[in-house]
Amino acid sequence: MVSKEKNIHYHSEEISKYFGRSRRKWDDYYPSERWIFDCLARERETFGHVLDVGCAAGGLGAMLGGRFTLSSYTGIDINPQAIATGREAGDLPPETRLLVGDVVEDASLASQGFDMVVNLSCADWNLDTAGILAASWARVAPGGVMVVSLRLTPGASVTSLAQSFQYIHYGDDPVPEGCEKAAYVVLNLNTALSMLSTLPETRRLVAYGYWGKPSATARTPVERVLFGVLAVERDRAPRPADDPVQLDLSFPRDAWLP
Numbered sequence: 001m002v003s004k005e006k007n008i009h010y011h012s013e014e015i016s017k018y019f020g021r022s023r024r025k026w027d028d029y030y031p032s033e034r035w036i037f038d039c040l041a042r043e044r045e046t047f048g049h050v051l052d053v054g055c056a057a058g059g060l061g062a063m064l065g066g067r068f069t070l071s072s073y074t075g076i077d078i079n080p081q082a083i084a085t086g087r088e089a090g091d092l093p094p095e096t097r098l099l100v101g102d103v104v105e106d107a108s109l110a111s112q113g114f115d116m117v118v119n120l121s122c123a124d125w126n127l128d129t130a131g132i133l134a135a136s137w138a139r140v141a142p143g144g145v146m147v148v149s150l151r152l153t154p155g156a157s158v159t160s161l162a163q164s165f166q167y168i169h170y171g172d173d174p175v176p177e178g179c180e181k182a183a184y185v186v187l188n189l190n191t192a193l194s195m196l197s198t199l200p201e202t203r204r205l206v207a208y209g210y211w212g213k214p215s216a217t218a219r220t221p222v223e224r225v226l227f228g229v230l231a232v233e234r235d236r237a238p239r240p241a242d243d244p245v246q247l248d249l250s251f252p253r254d255a256w257l258p
């Protein structure tokens with residue numbers, strides 16, 4: 001089971017400082033993220049209306065707008081300074097909206113359907129991972145897709161802040177006293193696949209992942225993380241509940257071995 005706790009409303013200025021200058025260009029993105037976006041671009045002429053959940057300073061909008069075709073970019077983030085930095089950035093696409101809010105609690109986007117909802121390092125960077133994924137999925141229009149990055153393990157899920165966290169600190173100097181902590185959720189691989197496959201109207205799940213070490217600022221019992229990026233496609237219309245879901249997984253062969 002993935003825990004359902006209220007999300008932390010992050011206040012650290014490190015978020016706006018780091019994401020104001022990083023993760024704004026194609027080469028700043030991980031190979032797993034680039035693999036999935038390239039894969040989606042081969043199958044669609046445009047990414048359409050894009051929602052970025054946990055957008056920080058909107059760097060994804062700058063990256064996607066510079067490389068792919070999209071109709072609009074909307075970002076939402078719980079951290080107001082990051083949104084303020086994004087609003088001052090000069091590299092975002094013309095049709096951009098940046099909003100402050102918790103995607104789980106914010107009702108302002110509730111009635112809107114997006115062609116692509118992206119959730120990179122957000123669902124597993126806060127406590128209500130399942131709630132963030134459900135709220136993101138609720139904003140995917142019929143025929144649309146959700147892109148999500150998750151930290152995975154063949155072992156037991158690690159979801160509590162006491163057990164697994166990351167200091168919100170970027171750079172090589174030592175972590176300062178009192179540094180704010182973010183959740184560092186690592187999900188059991190089967191739990192994550194089952195959670196995504198059983199979202200209402202999931203049609204296909206395409207994923208790419210590889211092994212890596214946890215971030216240097218993370219304090220977690222998991223020694224080896226399977227970093228996965230998953231694209232979850234939504235059917236155009238509801239199908240019978242027993243229709244199969246298609247899984248296309250490019251994971252290491254030992255992804256399931258403890």
Ligand SMILES: C[S@@+](CC[C@H](N)C(=O)[O-])C[C@H]1O[C@@H](n2cnc3c(N)ncnc32)[C@H](O)[C@@H]1O
Nearest residue numbers: 007023054056077078079102103120121122126
């Ligand atoms: C690690 S950063 C990732 C930023 C960006 N998505 C990227 O991959 O470059 C995670 C971001 O998610 C935001 N966040 C965490 N929980 C959130 C929530 N429930 N709703 C909206 N934003 C959230 C944080 O404030 C932070 O800016």
